[in-house]
Amino acid sequence: MKRVAMVSLHTSPLDQPGTGDAGGMNVYVLELARRIGALGVDVEVMTRATSSRQPAVVEVADHVRVSHLVAGPYEGMDKADLPAQLCAFAREVLRQEAEAPRGHFDAVHTHYWLSGQVGALARDRWGVPLVHSMHTMAKVKNAALAAGDSPEPAVRVIGEEQVVDAADLLVANTDREADELVSLYGAAPERVEVIHPGVDLARFRPQHRASVRAALGLPRDARVVLFAGRIQPLKAPDVLVRAVAHLLADDPALRPGLVVPIVGGPSGSGLARPEALAQLVSELGLDDVVRFVPPVGQAELAWWYAAADLVAVPSYNESFGLVALEAQATGTPVVAAGVGGLTTAVRHGESGWLVDTHEPGDWAAVLRRLLRDDAGRLALSAGALEHARGFAWERAAEATLAAYERARRTMRVTAGR
Secondary structure (H helix, E strand, O other), X not given: OOEEEEEXXXXXXXXXXXXXXXXXXXXXXXXXXXXXXXXXXXXXXXXXXXXXOOOOEEEEEOOEEEEEEOOOOOOOOOHHHHHHHXXXXXXXXXXXXXXXXXXXXXXXXXXXXXXXXXXXXXXXXXXXXXXXXXXXXXXXXXXXOOOOOOOOOHHHHHHHHHHHHHOOEEEEOOHHHHHHHHHHHOOOHHHEEEOOOOOOOXXXXXXXXXXXXXXXXXXXXXXXXXXXXXXXXXXXXXXXXXXXHHHHHHOHXXXXXXXXXXXXXXXXXXXXXOOHHHHHHHHOOOOOOEEEEOOOOHHHHHHHHHHOOEEEEOOOOOOOOHHHHHHHHOOOOEEEXXXXXXXXXXXXXXXXXXXXXXXXXXXXXXXHHHHHOHHHHHHXXXXXXXXXXXXXXXXXXXXXXHHHHHHHHHOOOOOOO
């Protein structure tokens, strides 16, 4: 394996996570590409240009480059508009290979269903295996919609089914996701490979809490419960806010020392009412407790994790939940919803706590117990570090390269080839 094409149509791995459509998938694509590049394999990540100011090519690291391909208007398009640009983007992807020597790419790895549609065409044109990562699935999301969230449209469901059928190998983040691919999408079990994402253990590591709190303007002795992620119904930051209101109503003595930072920006369906969460905070009388922090880079995000006593991940669904893993790598226990990949990312009772409902009262009860139990949090902190050490991007990269080779050996011949 000498050269791999990665396709991430709807969001660039260089975009700031926590803004727009950028999130865990952006981190996944960039970190995986870097680690595969470090193994001596060339990786070209192809994404749609969203600004005329973007350079056509960005050399990210040795063996790793990001190509911004022009397909449709630079700005003013959201994810729902992109299916109409699939042909234009596919043309530019095929041109990347056409302008190179024959047999330029050895495999194509696509991320999210839009990219998979393009990758299926590239697979047939280039005669190389298509490996696909779903990241999120419409059927899973629609089965557990947040209040006020919109269901994924039929065009996405059909598109995902087509990609699953076309792929030579599907990479699932967890055993649960692998089961969902088989049961909900009819994937052949032998064409599904489970490869856990990793965490940058050099960046996300324990730090001196007093120092990072001082740098972030947090009180030294506060109880800090952090939410980090995109502000949208799927991520359920409102569940945390309502839980905090329950918590303080039942235990007012916690209020003077409690700080709840919400780090991130509106995204997805949250863009329809970007002020909704702040309004909820005011309605519940929590303006003195909740702090809104714009999206930050990975280095500063690591400070926020390390500064917190607990990190809350109340999402209605996560294919994995990189926030949970990153937080644990800093030694901070996680309270997460017991859904999707979070049941793998968090080891219940050892590295954090899984909550089986999204009822604010249930969340408040868990937060109260853990905030009052310093010894228990210390034990969870040690467990969080141990759990996170089992996930490394280097391991994920090696497993992914092996998956590419397996897909190349077993790829199916299509009628069009």
